[in-house]
Amino acid sequence: MRLLLLPAVVVLAVFAAALGALFRWSVLEFIPGSLQTGGLTLANFRAVLAPQYLGAVRDTIVLSALTTVLTLVCAYPVAYALARTPSRWVRSLILVLTLAPFFTGAIVRTYAWVLVLGNTVVTWPVPMLFTERGVLVGLVHFSMPTMILILAAALSHIDPVYERAAASLGAPPWRVFRRVTLPLSMPGIVSGALIVFAWTLSAFPTPELLGGGKVKMIANVVKDLGLDSFNWPGAAAFAMLALALTLALLTVVGRVSTGRAT
């Protein structure tokens, strides 16, 4: 029995070693123009608390929250249709359209948005490409398939009898949705929101390509520091800071939403 735990221990040991290496780098002194590091220091943490880096953290949290809300709003009707349509043909069509983006890859999908959000296909009344608006559109599109599938699973577990009972007692459709369907689908909403929020916090290709360098999220800043400035200790410190913040945020969001769901 203990032997069966070995794979988990090995995997966890690898993860812990990687985190340990990251932490070690974050407290080593950065020497510009060299890969050599100096002694132990907390200067990297002080440096990444500069307004420009904290601005990226703020932008990341705001974009992640907006992405979560918009994805939920856009995905819910699709998930509802997927779970409730009596037509197998319609269900298959929705499923194919939902899953298709999964198979195109993040880079291809984002490049397609570069063309759409630029003024080559559509002329937008306000600039979209290389703005936070454009990044938000890309992030919502990226998150939609996952949210749809999670919500559809939750909705399909709701027995339609409850909705029919409410309707037969005189509740109009909107009230049936608000008082019956929505509360019963709350576990799916919480799971979907948590997953979308968590992975948007670490989004990289969407802000990289649709932000045109002007919209920076946490992962982009880590890449900038590590790969462009050769500042590996700085990148490690920022990554540690972001990790701590992400865990704290997810704990808070998880507690709040679980409280609401129960």
Add this chain to the structure above:
Amino acid sequence: MRSRLVVTLLLALLTLPLVPPARAQNALVISVWGGNWKDTVDKVIGKAFTAKTGIPVEYEVGGTIDRLAKARVAKGNPLVDLNFTTTHVARLYISDGLYDKLDMAKLPNSKEIAKEAFRSDFHIGSWAYVYTVVYRPDQVKEDITKWSDLWKPSLKGKIAMPDFDPSHIITIAALMEGGNEVNWQKGEAKLKQLKESVAAFYSTDAQSQDLMKTGQGPVQVMLSVNAYHLQEQGIAVKVVQPTDYPGIVGIDTMGVMAGSKKADAAHQFINLALSKEIQAELVKTLRAGPVNLGATVPANLKGQPGIFSTTAEWKERGYIMNDEARAKNLPGWREWFTANIVKK
């Protein structure tokens, strides 16, 4: 029994990335950027090298920093024998003891190369290019002939430039204000005036070319090699030979990895790469400037930005930054650039 099998399989899977790829026993392994760079090195130098020496060549491809990170991890027992990288990044290899000193006695062709291509005792230039102004005349009404044209109000919202390495525009702004890359702060105010003109920042060559193709960044501070590549693809871009300040020269370099067991073969490769014939081929294929002053340059490329074929051209038509100052200042430049130019 079954659990033992699962554990064995898991361990095998976990250790898989640690196993170096199988390589021919006597192959010379070269680290280089992927795509067109690797293809060109293989086609122009690699094939000729194997034909001449009988030594097969294999490649490790990747981005500049990925390869640096790998080299650092494999320090003392390198996975590659010879490395191509930009001249200022080579400084990082050198500072970390990743390169061996070049044995100039084994590089007789180096006697023919421009003195600017001797970057240090550890690395030597393979080809050159410039970062200059490139634009699409179909999207920009007036001619652009100099760096200072970038500050024209009519170009507001049309310019794209690299944010991964803003050293070119920082140096140009400093030169305009009587400074240089060492006292670059002189150009800070000038550079801030450019902020509103920038439509986008790019972080890869591919992004730069896409911005130009789609018209999202029709005026760019761009690598000359990429601009010529766009011209080959039928995109009408104009590569400016600025009349006020020269283009900022970039030199890609070669170095022999410390601890390589094929240092002799690596030197032979470098020597071949520096020969007139190979350099002439590189000019044609890559549209980069030769480092060998005796290399033949096709008439249509002669005098073009980034193609230097005489000592005078190297001196007058390109500005070469101090590698060490660039490598040391880059983190600070990026920080300042992000805070003052990139940030909304």
